[in-house]
Amino acid sequence: MVNPILLIAVPLGLGFIIPLLGLIWEKPTRYVPAAAMVFNLAASLLLLPKVLQRPWVVETAGLPPPFSIHLVAGPLGVGLSLLIALVGLLVAIYAIGYVREGPVAKYHSLYLFLLTGATGMVLTADLFNLFVFFEILCISSYALVAYHGDRAGTESSAKYLIQGAIGSSLVLIGIGFVYGLFGTLSMADIARNIDSVSPMKLFLPMAFLITGFGVEAAVLPLNAWLPDAHSSAPSSISAILSGIAIKAGLYAVARVLFTIYGADTIALLVLVIGILTLLVGEMSAFSQNNIKRLLAYSSIGQIGLIVFALGLASALGVQGALFLVVSHALAKSLLFLSVGYMIYRTGSMEISSLYGMGRRMPVSALCFTIGAFSLVGLPPFIGFPAKFTVIMAALERADPLFTALVGVVLVGTVVEGAYFFRIVQGLHFRPPPESATPARADQEEAPVSALVPICLLAALIVAVGVYPSVLTHYLGPAARDLLDKAAYIHHVLGP
Amino acid sequence: MSFLADYVHYIGCFALVLIGLYIVLVKTNLVKVIIGINLIDTGVNLFLVSVGYIRMGTAPIFSEDGAAGKQMVDPVPQALVLTAIVIGVSVVALGLSVAIRLYEHYGTLDLRKIRELKW
């Protein structure tokens, strides 16, 4: 059986090897991230049935938890690492052809470290270790956002770095308080002792931890960096930042909220923040002319919806949130990837310059349409069952307040539909702008290395949309993994 | 007076954090902002060390003449601080290189003038 630590150790080792390989022979370096992710995908698939029976607690340094850093490979951790490996693999394949300029070997190394950081975050059960992997994720994304070294990229990287650095300092202060209060860093151990400390003393550390991780998760007051960073990065990086990086931040917030803190007391606050994030995100997206900024704002809206679902704090709510995480990861990376070559061909990010691309790049445009419809939540795609689950979870409460909130969510969806339909209509039915340079016929459609991941993502979106039970089978245990504090403590520390 | 003796290290490190935060919020020169981030890091590291401090404690290193284990300060925060310092250095180094690039593009480090994108 594969030890879950290999999910971290193997990509990390390969990440160190890439620059070495780059010194000798640069060409093969671009296949290394894909190879590492194939390994992670296979290992996660192997692990998943086993951890559904019982989470696998992995010790390091030969000591039982909590005295050394340990990992908990539960349904949620392995499920998310599967998602990371899947999206990471597809984006890595895309990047083989897409990233041609600049220090290519370093790009692939940083990219692999970013994915390793995300994988480590979802698997670790130690608060400080979570912070360390969080930093690997953050620092590699600061660098990757500025990969092209252009004005926009550098500027957004600077903003991202400043806000991210303050966020990490807050997390660190929170960890300092937690260690001072409990004398332990194991999340299960902290959760076990959480009631021995008065809520007054607990409030500030928890607020620091949640705010700090919330910067990466881009919840409402902390998301000023996101539209810039996601729109200025290379498209493959935008895809992974939107698809994976914010989800990892969100996972950290959810872990702290549910497993350590027990969210019942502040669930309503989380709900309100989620709704506000959703509205602000969708409204800002509506008024954008830049396609990548629009997609970035739409990510904020979707994050708001996920936070809203988490704030419901019920089994069905968290299940819906996880469903949305999967659906958004697939759909948003599909959107960024398919739009990447359209921008490359037209040389502009303005929506109006993409008009008529449906004829020039039919496959990319079709896949873009699938991704957009899925995000809006139209039936045969994965977005529909995801949104449906969330709305069911909210209506389950049978409370006029929640019914009203569902109304707000639907308004958000209508706005989302409006701007996505505008683009889709433009792509397929509007004539191309006069100024469009007639490209040579042989370089119209995106190359095969880009079309394979795009089509695979689209196929996944349709497949899971048609047979949602493939996924829902795993979402229940994963939601319980997050919500059931007692079981988590029991698995890690024993009875 | 015992109040001061009990809290002086916490007051000191949080003063550093707040000064750093003030610099980040108010100053518009990118290098100054990075200095502010560095100050915050320093304050946080001091805080972590002081969490593990025991009055009259010694460094957690045994020697052959045998020091008593009870008198040693907590080693874990020290290990954490070592990690945190390295992470802080990494962020600052990356921030400075971003500043170099920005200066090449704009000829200035004033964040008010570097606003091609909306803030």
Place this chain on the structure above:
Amino acid sequence: MRKALSLVVLLVLALGLASALRGPSIGAEANRGELLDDQKVNFGRRYNSRAVEETGASNVVASVLVTYRGLDTLGEVTVLFVAALGLAVLLHTGRDRKSGKEAEAPSLIVFTGCRFVFPLILLFGAYIFVHGHLTPGGGFQGGAVVASGFLLIYLGCRGRQPDRQRLNAVESLSGVAFVVIGLIGLAVGGSFLLNFLPKGSPYALLSAGIIPVVYVFIGFKVGCELGGIVADLSGARR
């Protein structure tokens, strides 16, 4: 306006921190009485009382860093590596920074002095990371000393720069070596970063199993990385 607003934010934060620290305070000093009570898990107490017997290193911080929290250290090494890579990426496409005015050659005294001191600094750095498990210091500290030697070369002996390619190779190789040591532990004893080498007798140079080995690799890695960062920032590469 901005100043006033920031001051308000800071004031609120300061009040919050003050209230969180008030009363029976946090930290090892405040919980000193509790340390005797065995019910509650406390990392520090446990490590101080058991680390020497469990890892064979007399420096408890070193044993915490390399064994108990070894995964953190691996992550930390990665963070530094990522930062060095990111720096190289960011400064890669930049304009040629060697614009016109060549730096003035240092005087003979400075030049010779630097060349004389450089090996001594390297030796001192190596001493620190080799003795990391016995005395204060360790891989990171030793590596930082080594990097200060490189800094001296950049400042005092222009024209005599270490080979960047070799620095990068050493960096990557030591990272790989760290992961491989962890994986050997996994293969031998079923647990990542297991201390699989004989522990030896405490206080001896050859003791504590993998701790000195890991520290040597970290020392090399950090030294080369920080040296590389200094080189990149000073634009010496072009």
